[in-house]
Amino acid sequence: MDRGMVLFVGALLTFTSSWLGLVLFPFWQLQNQPPYRSEPTDDPYPRPLQGLAWVGMKVYQQSGCMYCHSQQIRSDRFGNWWEEPIGMMRTGGDIKRGWGLRRTVPRDYIYDYPTMLGTMRTGPDLSNVGSRYSALWQHIHTYNPRAFNNWSIMPSFAYLYRKEKIVGSRSEKALPLGREWTVHPGYRWRPSEAEWELILREQGTYILTSYLAETPQPDNLNLATLQGKRQLLEYWLATPEEDWQLVPTPQAEALVAYLLTLRKAEYPLPEAKE
Template identity: 50%
Template sequence: MNHAATIFVGVMLTFASAWLGLVFLPYVQLGNIEPAAIEGSTDAYPKPLGGLAARGRGVYIAGGCVYCHTQQIRPEGFGADIERGWGPRRTVARDYMYDRPHLMGTNRTGPDLANIGARQPSSKWHHLHLYNPRITSPGSVMPSFRYLYEKRKITGERSRLALELPEEWKPESGYEIVPTDEALALVAYLQALDHTTPLKEAETP
């Protein structure tokens, strides 16, 4: 057992290096990314989220959306993310440079949302879907987020924001369903989820 000493010291050093590899090197390699200039314009991608969308991100986190929805597109030839129309290209480190915390997710009980803003730009659709997912997507198992909406007695004019619900989902007459500030913020965030801008490091198939 005299070689044990050498072997075990080797083992220890390798173990410590794992930490450097898994935590430190990605940090150095990916931690200092800059936004990329968009060709033919003075704009850069990505941009930090605007005020309302940034608040909506908080609502997304508080609702635990990440447990059923990913925000990452796997590359062509690995899974069918692109073929399903979830995005035109794989997502890369630059797409996430402003994300704190990251919301990449690990489960697709629901579809990927990396580009939901581009795929589903209508705020009307999002409100109906959040109020009750079965309105827009029969058979969905997504929870209803009714608690982000308010049932109000209509006094005077109908609210501009009130949901236009199909007959069977309508509240009793004289009442309307209006989104709370949280619902408005969440929808603004979902509409802002758009990683379709072409990037050099992620070829578009």
């Protein structure tokens, strides 16, 4: 046989073997899983994403969230840790960290497209994040994660929020954040000593009045001292900007709606019991 032919047939056969084994066979094994009902009258689980949550999934997808956040819970026998004197332990870290109540199984993903299992845990797993946090928490955290966790290295998604001048009264959707976080969206702002002096000269009395009005037991704050000025600055930074508000764009609303639907690891499925 011609060498070219040997090569062709050989390359074809070796590759076909893996194609059959790793692609077609799992395809055949997992392709037609129905949603689960414990009683015939129950709502089926899982359900396809709909409406806003589906749009939010697209935001999640095109922002590459899954490159830091996985969506899979491994079993409580997965994950090893050894330490003296106990030796090797199986920790089941995913479940013990509170990321999910049980391991995830293929059926949890039958409506996912794309299925973003994730490859990396620079951030925590999100399979079940919908049960952990409120919409407001998600909004503030998406806007700037360091508003909650100063150690966080997650990017700020401030570009999903719009800073606008307040016309009339503040919007209900506006993020309740201090000016520290809103003056430069995406960053943490703090005036320099000189700037703070300038601000104090212009609005000092106003800020002090509102401080005294809002603090239940105002201590003796002396604006002549450096310490007093710093104390007032901390208060002022935590108050919202008077004329500006930050509102979520539709994309941000959608993303948070999607995050709230992520409850993959709690509905009891028979095959996930072990």
